Amino acid sequence: MSDRTAPRWLGELQAHFGAVLRSPLDRSTGALRATPSEYDPDALGAVLDGPRARAAERLAVYNRQYWFRLFGVLQTAFPLTARLLGHWRFNDYAGRFLLAHPPRSWDIDHAPEGFETFLAGALGDDVARDALVEAARIDAAWRALFRAPATPPFQPTAADAARLLDARLVPSPACAFVLERWPLLELKSALASARGEAPVPLPAPLPQARWWALVRETAGIRHLPLEAREGELLALLRRRTVRDALAALEGSVPTPERAALPGQAQRWLAKSVERGFWTGLATEPPSDEDQGSTQV
Amino acid sequence: MTTRSIARDALGLGLRIPHYPWLFEHWPEVGYFEVISENFLGPALPPRARLDAVGARYPVVLHGVGLNLLGHAPLDEAYLDALSRLADRVDAPFVTDHLCWTGAHGVSHHDLLPAPYVPELVELAAERAYAVQRRLGRPFGIENLSSYVEFGRSTMTEWDFYASVVREAGCWFMLDVNNIYVSSQNHGFDPGDYLDAVDFSRVLQVHIAGHTREPDGTLVDTHDHPVPAAVWALYARAWRRGGPFPTLLEWDDRIPPMPEVLAELSKAREARA
Numbered sequence: 001m002s003d004r005t006a007p008r009w010l011g012e013l014q015a016h017f018g019a020v021l022r023s024p025l026d027r028s029t030g031a032l033r034a035t036p037s038e039y040d041p042d043a044l045g046a047v048l049d050g051p052r053a054r055a056a057e058r059l060a061v062y063n064r065q066y067w068f069r070l071f072g073v074l075q076t077a078f079p080l081t082a083r084l085l086g087h088w089r090f091n092d093y094a095g096r097f098l099l100a101h102p103p104r105s106w107d108i109d110h111a112p113e114g115f116e117t118f119l120a121g122a123l124g125d126d127v128a129r130d131a132l133v134e135a136a137r138i139d140a141a142w143r144a145l146f147r148a149p150a151t152p153p154f155q156p157t158a159a160d161a162a163r164l165l166d167a168r169l170v171p172s173p174a175c176a177f178v179l180e181r182w183p184l185l186e187l188k189s190a191l192a193s194a195r196g197e198a199p200v201p202l203p204a205p206l207p208q209a210r211w212w213a214l215v216r217e218t219a220g221i222r223h224l225p226l227e228a229r230e231g232e233l234l235a236l237l238r239r240r241t242v243r244d245a246l247a248a249l250e251g252s253v254p255t256p257e258r259a260a261l262p263g264q265a266q267r268w269l270a271k272s273v274e275r276g277f278w279t280g281l282a283t284e285p286p287s288d289e290d291q292g293s294t295q296v
Numbered sequence: 297m298t299t300r301s302i303a304r305d306a307l308g309l310g311l312r313i314p315h316y317p318w319l320f321e322h323w324p325e326v327g328y329f330e331v332i333s334e335n336f337l338g339p340a341l342p343p344r345a346r347l348d349a350v351g352a353r354y355p356v357v358l359h360g361v362g363l364n365l366l367g368h369a370p371l372d373e374a375y376l377d378a379l380s381r382l383a384d385r386v387d388a389p390f391v392t393d394h395l396c397w398t399g400a401h402g403v404s405h406h407d408l409l410p411a412p413y414v415p416e417l418v419e420l421a422a423e424r425a426y427a428v429q430r431r432l433g434r435p436f437g438i439e440n441l442s443s444y445v446e447f448g449r450s451t452m453t454e455w456d457f458y459a460s461v462v463r464e465a466g467c468w469f470m471l472d473v474n475n476i477y478v479s480s481q482n483h484g485f486d487p488g489d490y491l492d493a494v495d496f497s498r499v500l501q502v503h504i505a506g507h508t509r510e511p512d513g514t515l516v517d518t519h520d521h522p523v524p525a526a527v528w529a530l531y532a533r534a535w536r537r538g539g540p541f542p543t544l545l546e547w548d549d550r551i552p553p554m555p556e557v558l559a560e561l562s563k564a565r566e567a568r569a
Contacts, residue, residue: 004423011368013402014409021405039366047445051484052513056480061444061514065407102403106362106375107334112407144568149339173340218345 003093016043020059021066022102024095032067032091034060070098070111077112078139080188081119082130086199093122100147109147116140131182131202138184141176145216148173153276165243167281174216175277177226177234181209185223213277224275229261230268234277239286242269300387302328305540307477307561308357308501310547315554316346323353324558331545333360337378338552347386356386357501359366359470360393362404363428365421365438366411367397367442376431383432390500391425392437392470393428395421396459408441413457422464429467437470438462440490442478442507442517454494456478462498469494471541472503474523474532478515487530502563504531505546506560520549522560532567539568 020043025032036044036056047055074094075082082090097118103111116136125127151172156164178185183203191200211231213224226234229249236245246265249256272278302308311319329350336347344500362375373446383391396408401468408511411417421438429436440458452460462469480487506521523531523545531543545561 006366006368006420009449010366010411010417013412013447014368014397017409018400018403018405021407021409022403023510046447046449048448050446050482053480055445055514058445058514061510061516062407062409063518066405069406103399103406104402104404106364106398106404107338108404109338146342147338147340149342150341173450216341220340267373267567278330 012042013046015219016040016046017059017062018244019043021062021097023063024099025064025067027092032064036063036064038059039063041168046156054110067095067098069108070094070103073108074098074115077109077143078136080139080184081116081132081136081192083191083196083200084128084135084202087197089199093119096122112143128202130182130279131205131215135184135188138178138180138188141178141214142188142221145174145176145214146219148216150174151279154273154278154280156273156281163281163283166241167283168239168286169237169272169278170280170282171238172277175236175275176214177231178212178214178223179231179235181205185212213272213275215275215277224295227264227268230262233265233268234272237269237272297518300389302355302357302389302542304542306542307564308318308544309557309561310359310490310543310544311350311356312548312551314410314551315557320349320553322554324554326354326561327542328355328357328389328544328560330357330359330546331386332391333358333382334362336382337375338558345552351386355389358383358386358388358391359439360391361406361408362398363393363396365393365395365424365428366417368400371428376428380432383434387461388434388547390435390437390468391432391498392439392468394439394441394552395461396441398530409444410441410443410447412447413452413454414449415452415460418452418457418460418464421461425467427464429465435468435500438465439470439472439503440475440479442472442475442515444482444514444516446483453485453489454483455490459493459495463495468498468500470501470503471499471534472505473534474503474505474507474527474546475517477524477530478517480508481513481515486555488533491534491537494534494538496534496541499538499541501544502531503544503546504528505548518549519546523563528567531564535568 014099016190019040026035039059044055047059050058071091071094097115101114102221119136120133123132182205187203211226211228213226215222215224233245233249236248250261253261307331308328309326310329336343367568394408397411399405425438476487476490504523504527505519506523507514508518510516542566547557
């Protein structure tokens with residue numbers, strides 16, 4: 001590869017220009033506007049006036065493009081959250097997130113990473129905070145599934161059966177387990193074909209939380225309903241050995257349920273393998289990569 | 297080295313997600329497709345599966361937006377490795393990116409940003425473009441930008457800068473006539489002067505697209521409209537001067553149904569007459 005280094009002045013120019021691009025857009029008028037009067041003077045000094053616009057206005061084109069492009073990327077990555085908040089309010093959080101975490105990768109699809117965690121902190125004591133956080137986590141899980149590589153499902157052998165109890169099932173990156181307290185997956189599906197920027201009302205909470213498995217298939221992402229204990233078991237299995245997960249589940253259920261639990265657990269376990277929720281068995285603790293299978 | 301080729305007068309289309317359902321049902325007659333490289337560099341299965349399906353029926357060329365040829369930092373080796381693997385996978389007849397910078401000091405701005413036109417940067421860009429072409433083992437073309445600013449530091453015209461980089465690198469022009477038109481209006485130059493600087497024997501491909509006029513008169517390269525008459529006229533002029541060359545229509549926003557985009561692309565034949 002080329003050994004030539006760029007001249008120092010180019011780095012300085014790009015630093016000033018970059019600062020202009022990332023200058024926040026003003027929201028005070030109810031519309032997003034560039035404020036060229038606040039641009040880095042060194043960037044302004046490097047640019048010539050043009051036949052149609054002064055230097056500051058010319059830079060403003062890039063300033064607006066930077067923000068609108070990234071707002072679009074975040075809205076696409078968090079469509080349910082964006083609609084629940086409405087685009088105006090969503091863009092406010094997105095802007096604050098991007099100021100704190102500007103994109104670092106050549107892949108623009110990395111720009112939204114971590115937004116769900118940022119939003120959980122930024123929402124403070126918002127009355128709808130818990131539902132919005134749940135929505136953002138569902139969006140993040142959905143996005144992670146889409147971006148996951150193809151991985152062959154776990155196909156147990158006789159030897160695997162013998163060591164199953166003391167091993168850990170490795171989660172498939174194309175599968176996530178979601179605990180839902182508002183009917184948000186249903187809303188997400190409904191909104192997929194209904195474009196808009198205005199906030200949509202938050203649905204009433206579910207009478208009882210429900211578990212889903214989100215599974216990426218060739219045709220798209222499917223959500224499969226799970227029984228409550230089944231969801232709890234699968235979530236435990238993501239991080240523990242099968243023996244520990246079964247013991248933890250047993251310890252958490254009321255005594256009357258315990259008698260039926262071993263048979264049920266065996267059925268849920270077999271079904272999860274059939275459905276391709278796992279890619280293999282491991283004896284070491286879960287790695288960061290195993291977080292690809294998200295529990296929401 | 298690539299084993300696929302596209303006809304010198306081929307008409308191609310930028311592959312866009314909204315067109316997938318229609319495309320995968322009708323498989324229309326198209327000379328080739330161009331994909332945005334970065335959309336297919338990751339491990340995600342759905343884009344890869346779709347690209348494989350398209351690549352089985354059409355030649356696919358790669359068009360990048362993340363090389364950062366004029367960035368202050370050295371080129372990203374991991375990015376180039378991934379790009380090289382993708383080019384091999386689709387057996388791309390050629391690969392293109394832009395004569396611009398996209399990020400600096402660890403921040404990626406995800407925009408195609410201009411730099412001053414000075415001999416010092418000709419050398420930098422040419423050395424890098426030469427290395428990229430060698431690394432890819434296939435023709436590498438550099439695209440001219442639409443730009444909205446000019447720098448006081450520039451000592452060359454954009455077209456002299458561009459032609460010098462291509463010549464010194466031994467690479468190719470990826471000539472965007474819409475970008476020439478947009479920049480000519482924003483900066484007040486004659487687009488014919490630009491075309492005169494291009495060695496058409498080194499043109500890999502020509503892009504056509506639409507743009508938007510802002511209230512202050514600035515033209516912005518939005519790719520969200522049909523190709524305007526002025527851009528068709530410039531395309532016709534380029535064709536008379538240096539055709540044939542492969543021609544590709546880009547449509548990236550407010551994307552109409554694929555038959556409408558194909559109809560727009562077919563107007564290139566009329567413009568050549």
